[in-house]
Amino acid sequence: MWIGVVSLFPDMFDALTQQGVVGRAVEKQRIALEFWNPRDYATDRHRSVDDRPYGGGPGMLMKVDTLRAAIFAARERAQQATGLVPTVIYLSPQGRKLDQQGVQALASAGPLVVVAGRYEGIDERVVESDIDEEWSIGDYVLSGGELPAMVLIDAAARLIPGVLGHQDSAVEDSFNDGLLDCPHYTRPEIIDGRQVPDVLLSGNHAAIKRWRLKQSLGRTWQRRPDLLEGRPLDAEQRKLLNEFIEEHAL
Numbered sequence: 001m002w003i004g005v006v007s008l009f010p011d012m013f014d015a016l017t018q019q020g021v022v023g024r025a026v027e028k029q030r031i032a033l034e035f036w037n038p039r040d041y042a043t044d045r046h047r048s049v050d051d052r053p054y055g056g057g058p059g060m061l062m063k064v065d066t067l068r069a070a071i072f073a074a075r076e077r078a079q080q081a082t083g084l085v086p087t088v089i090y091l092s093p094q095g096r097k098l099d100q101q102g103v104q105a106l107a108s109a110g111p112l113v114v115v116a117g118r119y120e121g122i123d124e125r126v127v128e129s130d131i132d133e134e135w136s137i138g139d140y141v142l143s144g145g146e147l148p149a150m151v152l153i154d155a156a157a158r159l160i161p162g163v164l165g166h167q168d169s170a171v172e173d174s175f176n177d178g179l180l181d182c183p184h185y186t187r188p189e190i191i192d193g194r195q196v197p198d199v200l201l202s203g204n205h206a207a208i209k210r211w212r213l214k215q216s217l218g219r220t221w222q223r224r225p226d227l228l229e230g231r232p233l234d235a236e237q238r239k240l241l242n243e244f245i246e247e248h249a250l
């Protein structure tokens, strides 16, 4: 997967590229991550990258010419590296809410150019002419688009084949089948008197798989019933959820 990032603070992305799943994926070249900094396109003595808003008001906007030059350069490189036209993404609270389905769509959308905004944002004409999709990681305002960009990149990278060591852990991961994750347990067997569910010690893999699915269904029902509304259950899942509900009926 090829991802270009347009950001005034590319070093922030070391948190993503220097370690962990995404770091290894970049090292193994499963993901290509390249950066363009608008400041590199500044031509004035002060290398300015922000500009004053028409109509006045507090704060600044990202300077149009340096931002567009960076986006164009990233777009050009994407096409050169992949032969495909990239999807240019902008992160902002005004965007489409990112969920696992959106992540799956982005992970299979070919090369991406992710634009991280700073200051009070970018000129609306740049959004109209150079941004293909606007996305939000949630209803809150951050000081820049870099952290949302890293969230998006991390979530998408996990879905690239070969990126996660234990491939099925991506498949079994919660939200992959639209359900919340089941409870997990590891040593010691007893913590402050609390034991590991017997089924997990039984070695009966069919029963364990069934228990985990039942827990995922039950937890989703308890904590996020909205997720079940859009998700048909097959006969087995319906049976497991009914069992869970009966066991947890107050």
Ligand SMILES: NC[C@H]1CCC[C@@H](CNc2ccc(C(N)=O)cn2)C1
Pocket (backbone or CB within 6 Å): 091, 092, 093, 117, 118, 119, 120, 121, 122, 135, 136, 137, 138, 139, 140, 141, 142, 143, 144, 145, 148
């Ligand atoms: N008007 C403020 C706004 C102008 C444009 C730049 C953003 C950067 N900050 C962000 C970006 C994205 C998100 C999110 N929820 O995905 C939150 N915060 C701030």
